[in-house]
Amino acid sequence: MKGVRRICSWIAGTVLFLAGFLKLMDPVGAGLVVGEYYKFLHISFLAPTAAFAGVALAFFETLVGAAMITGIRQRLTAAVSGVMLGFFTVLTFIMWRVNPDMDCGCFGEAVHLSHMQSLLKNLVLCALWAGAFLPFRSLESPDRIKSVSFSITVLSVLAFTVYSLVSIPAMDFTPFKPGVTLMQARQDPDAEAPLLSICCDEDGEYCDWMLAKGPAVVVSAYDPDRIGASRAAALREFAGSLDGIAPTFFVFSGECPELPDSYSADRRTLLTLNRSNGGVTLLSDGVVIAKWPSRSLPDRDHVAELLGQDPAEAMMKENTPKRLRLQGFLLYVFAVLLLL
Numbered sequence: 001m002k003g004v005r006r007i008c009s010w011i012a013g014t015v016l017f018l019a020g021f022l023k024l025m026d027p028v029g030a031g032l033v034v035g036e037y038y039k040f041l042h043i044s045f046l047a048p049t050a051a052f053a054g055v056a057l058a059f060f061e062t063l064v065g066a067a068m069i070t071g072i073r074q075r076l077t078a079a080v081s082g083v084m085l086g087f088f089t090v091l092t093f094i095m096w097r098v099n100p101d102m103d104c105g106c107f108g109e110a111v112h113l114s115h116m117q118s119l120l121k122n123l124v125l126c127a128l129w130a131g132a133f134l135p136f137r138s139l140e141s142p143d144r145i146k147s148v149s150f151s152i153t154v155l156s157v158l159a160f161t162v163y164s165l166v167s168i169p170a171m172d173f174t175p176f177k178p179g180v181t182l183m184q185a186r187q188d189p190d191a192e193a194p195l196l197s198i199c200c201d202e203d204g205e206y207c208d209w210m211l212a213k214g215p216a217v218v219v220s221a222y223d224p225d226r227i228g229a230s231r232a233a234a235l236r237e238f239a240g241s242l243d244g245i246a247p248t249f250f251v252f253s254g255e256c257p258e259l260p261d262s263y264s265a266d267r268r269t270l271l272t273l274n275r276s277n278g279g280v281t282l283l284s285d286g287v288v289i290a291k292w293p294s295r296s297l298p299d300r301d302h303v304a305e306l307l308g309q310d311p312a313e314a315m316m317k318e319n320t321p322k323r324l325r326l327q328g329f330l331l332y333v334f335a336v337l338l339l340l
Contacts, residue, residue, distance in 0.1 A: 013068025020062030030054030033105030185286020232258030
């Protein structure tokens with residue numbers, strides 16, 4: 001019976017840990033999901049808190065999953081996880097009945113579930129929770145060493161959260177992820193291909209064709225009014241360093257006084273293109289090669305090196321190390337949780 005309890009707790013805890021971790025990897029996306037829930041629940045007045053709430057809830061979900069995996073403080077973990085799963089189940093049941101045009105965001109951008117699938121997932125987790133913790137009187141105290149492994153995990157996840165807040169997702173699951181070809185660059189247009197819809201002037205004339213052939217660097221900002229003078233100067237210097245290598249396009253969702261000569265696009269599109277406000281996206285013949293946050297701009301030689309390679313090879317060279325580091329971090333965390 002004890003073995004069955006631990007297996008149920010491990011499975012449910014792993015699902016919660018990964019669900020929270022994937023959202024922590026993309027804090028901007030987590031904030032967008034919370035914003036959609038605010039609209040659905042008619043509490044849009046809380047919109048300014050969406051970004052913080054998205055990160056806080058994802059961090060909490062990750063730690064609850066870690067607590068279930070380690071078995072630390074079982075009575076407290078049972079109470080907290082039970083309330084959380086109950087809330088998620090009720091919310092997804094309401095969404096299944098109302099069927100709003102939104103994604104549940106359970107696993108961030110990595111996995112998209114229908115409202116029925118999300119409800120079934122939560123019902124299964126509730127069943128696993130019952131198998132893990134009922135009846136409460138039979139719950140046992142874990143080994144003291146599990147407190148050590150849980151503490152190490154908390155610090156590791158906290159460090160990962162800080163890193164995610166100043167970077168962009170190591171694994172990109174958005175429609176503009178590296179390796180994707182923009183619609184305008186396809187010989188046979190595909191409705192599923194991403195479309196930037198960059199406007200050249202006030203009349204709304206689209207000029208995405210400029211990104212479809214040859215190299216191109218897109219500097220995008222979804223909140224251009226938050227780009228200060230120092231960052232704008234750094235972006236201008238970066239664009240100037242690429243003269244003779246690739247044209248640079250400044251694309252904003254509004255006006256930026258420090259960078260007046262820019263194109264415009266929808267804010268949500270720019271949020272999807274690059275999670276960093278003032279981030280850089282490198283394209284070659286309409287293929288997304290790499291992305292960088294505004295705080296970690298590449299140098300001229302690195303951009304030239306990537307553009308000198310085959311697009312597929314350049315994309316793999318730039319993005320594979322990031323995925324490997326992320327996978328290594330996950331292996332480290334689970335090793336701490338399960339083996340220590």
